[in-house]
Amino acid sequence: MRPMKNIRNFCVIAHIDHGKSTLSDRLLEFTKTIAERDMKAQHLDNMDLERERGITIKSHAIQLIYKHLDNEIYTFNLIDTPGHVDFSYEVSRSIAACEGALLLVDATQGIQAQTISNLYLAIEHDLEIIPILNKVDMETAMIEEVADQVIDLIGCKRGDIVLASGKTGIGIQDIMTAIVDRIPAPKGDVSAPLQALIFDSMFNSFRGVIAYFRILNGTIAKGDKVKFVNTGKEYEAEEIGILQMSQVPKPELSAGNVGYIITGIKESKEIKVGDTITLSKNPCPEGIHGFEDVKPMVFAGIYPVENEHFEDLRDSLEKLQLNDASLVFEPETSIALGFGFRCGFLGMLHLEIIQERLSREFNQEVITTVPNVSYFATTHREGKVKINTPNELPDPTLLIKVEEPYIRSQVITKPEYIGAIMTLCMDKRGVLTKQSYLTTERVELTFELPLAEIVFDFYDRLKSITRGYASFDYAPLDYRESDLVKLDIRLNGEPVDALSSLVHRTKAESLGRKICVKLKELLPKQQFVIAIQASVGAKIIARETISALRKDVTAKCYGGDISRKRKLLEKQKEGKKKMRQIGNVEVPQKTFLQVLKLD
Numbered sequence: 001m002r003p004m005k006n007i008r009n010f011c012v013i014a015h016i017d018h019g020k021s022t023l024s025d026r027l028l029e030f031t032k033t034i035a036e037r038d039m040k041a042q043h044l045d046n047m048d049l050e051r052e053r054g055i056t057i058k059s060h061a062i063q064l065i066y067k068h069l070d071n072e073i074y075t076f077n078l079i080d081t082p083g084h085v086d087f088s089y090e091v092s093r094s095i096a097a098c099e100g101a102l103l104l105v106d107a108t109q110g111i112q113a114q115t116i117s118n119l120y121l122a123i124e125h126d127l128e129i130i131p132i133l134n135k136v137d138m139e140t141a142m143i144e145e146v147a148d149q150v151i152d153l154i155g156c157k158r159g160d161i162v163l164a165s166g167k168t169g170i171g172i173q174d175i176m177t178a179i180v181d182r183i184p185a186p187k188g189d190v191s192a193p194l195q196a197l198i199f200d201s202m203f204n205s206f207r208g209v210i211a212y213f214r215i216l217n218g219t220i221a222k223g224d225k226v227k228f229v230n231t232g233k234e235y236e237a238e239e240i241g242i243l244q245m246s247q248v249p250k251p252e253l254s255a256g257n258v259g260y261i262i263t264g265i266k267e268s269k270e271i272k273v274g275d276t277i278t279l280s281k282n283p284c285p286e287g288i289h290g291f292e293d294v295k296p297m298v299f300a301g302i303y304p305v306e307n308e309h310f311e312d313l314r315d316s317l318e319k320l321q322l323n324d325a326s327l328v329f330e331p332e333t334s335i336a337l338g339f340g341f342r343c344g345f346l347g348m349l350h351l352e353i354i355q356e357r358l359s360r361e362f363n364q365e366v367i368t369t370v371p372n373v374s375y376f377a378t379t380h381r382e383g384k385v386k387i388n389t390p391n392e393l394p395d396p397t398l399l400i401k402v403e404e405p406y407i408r409s410q411v412i413t414k415p416e417y418i419g420a421i422m423t424l425c426m427d428k429r430g431v432l433t434k435q436s437y438l439t440t441e442r443v444e445l446t447f448e449l450p451l452a453e454i455v456f457d458f459y460d461r462l463k464s465i466t467r468g469y470a471s472f473d474y475a476p477l478d479y480r481e482s483d484l485v486k487l488d489i490r491l492n493g494e495p496v497d498a499l500s501s502l503v504h505r506t507k508a509e510s511l512g513r514k515i516c517v518k519l520k521e522l523l524p525k526q527q528f529v530i531a532i533q534a535s536v537g538a539k540i541i542a543r544e545t546i547s548a549l550r551k552d553v554t555a556k557c558y559g560g561d562i563s564r565k566r567k568l569l570e571k572q573k574e575g576k577k578k579m580r581q582i583g584n585v586e587v588p589q590k591t592f593l594q595v596l597k598l599d
Helices: 020-030 048-053 085-096 113-124 143-154 172-182 307-323 348-362 415-427 458-465 505-522 562-582 589-596
Strands: 007-013 060-067 073-080 100-106 128-134 195-204 208-217 219-221 225-228 234-236 239-243 247-250 252-254 258-262 276-279 298-304 328-334 338-345 366-368 375-379 383-387 399-413 431-439 442-450 471-482 484-491 501-504 530-536 539-546
Touching (some): 007 020, 007 172, 020 060, 020 073, 020 100, 060 239, 085 113, 100 113, 100 143, 100 172, 113 128, 128 172, 143 431, 239 252, 298 307, 298 328, 298 348, 307 328, 307 338, 338 348, 348 366, 399 415, 415 431, 442 471, 484 505, 501 505, 505 539
Parallel strands (some): 007 073, 007 100
Antiparallel strands (some): 060 073, 195 208, 195 276, 208 258, 219 252, 225 234, 239 258, 298 338, 298 366, 399 442, 399 471, 431 442
16 A cells, blocks of 8 residues: 555546546556556546547546656546536536546647536546646647647646657657646545545456545455445445546545445445445544536437336436436336336437447336426416326316526637527527637537527537537526417327427427427328427417338239229228227337437
8 A cells, every 4th residue: 555645536527528538548557557568548538438539528537656756656546527517517527526627638639628628627626727738739729829728728827738659659758757846645534434536437247346445544355334325225345446447446545545345236326426434333423515416408308119128228327317416217107108207318328328328228218208397387386387298197177387497608719600599599589698708710609598498419410510519518407487388299289299389479480390390200100190390388389290111002903993993992992081080190109319309
């Protein structure tokens, strides 16, 4: 065990695509934590999904052993964090376990919105910030301009900024020296009662739940009886250790260290991320107040394709929740889809990722309903009630008002795209509250927008109208009164509750028409006519018709009297009429997903 003065705990914060994972690869190589033959790009991104999309979804902790220029040996605990706005909760957990942060800014792109919001999180926790300009070897790098932006943002000196390149390895030694010299060693009392913060956990089918922790005070040894403060449960520490490329068991760990604990817990509900571990015989007086509670922004129903897989889906969601504490869910039922779960997500990318992970890691094929947000309705009878699904909206005759959540969003972009962004935000019922130039080439726009409007395709459209030169970040603001109506989609007169949505009255007609047209393209033809209608209350506002599949019943008539053919056609007509009365329209699973991707 190294003395506490030789330990450094730090995380990497940056916007998506600024080169965090590549820089982490170089740090692993430089400290020889990983053999060259085992090295692969984005080494810490161990999910196939992360490699395919080139993004970090989970924060990853790893311990590096570094021999400094003065021959002192240091232990670095590095936590690589995601950069996408949907995973800011992961970042807040990592920040709570560190004393310092590497602020990584792409020298070819400059400061982006997510960099700023994660930086503020780090400053709130009093972390020591080391600014690094990455990708300085590229021809398009604007080193001086971006350095000025960083100085304006955090008030550091020009000499504090480290120039580096994750690809070629420039500046890695300077980063190592800066970590040793600038990031403070952890503070903590080794002899005090044990106090350790759980910042992540995962499920292993052989060992049960494995929790990752950071020890603030005290010491933990293998075989100790430990207690989880929030749940009050007690267990034995079967194995403790540190996180290198694999888990390395240790007999004991003391204050300042980051490690893992295996207690043989099989129930995923019994470990909560953010909980405090202490010893049963000498408990700490109070739990640690770490990171903020997660606030789900987008809600959607997730249903198994076959109803008998309901319990398997529950198990899979519980295991996913261990690894991703920002996922929240509760059971619900739907007339069209049977039993399923109402899930809360941080955003649309988070929803997509969870769906992909259910499919890949747990072989769960699921149907997802139209994503929506939570509203508050005030009624004559019950007063103020929370509405999570469109079907919970009270009868219009009982309604006094409906309030929807608003967000404050920051968009950082180049001046030539201001017009296009304003048009997009006004179209989404947004209000521009502030416009400021960070430099002559970068402008920050602040909008107040209804959250429901950015749920679907806002991020993708923003990226396409600005050719990728806009970055976006948002924070919840408050609830405001809006003129909202429930839009129902009916197939042959029957409402499909999975496609219902709450929309602003001015947009109901155009959205209803779009969904009807899309469904007409997507639904397979049946032996009978299908009427697709969009309605608000009893009023039909759009309609499309899918004509029946026609079997050629007269094919077997060669010549002969016309009355024979007419008789067969009349018989077919009667059959079609009957089918239409009792015909049931099945909606394929893929259709639900494709309807959401409206232009």
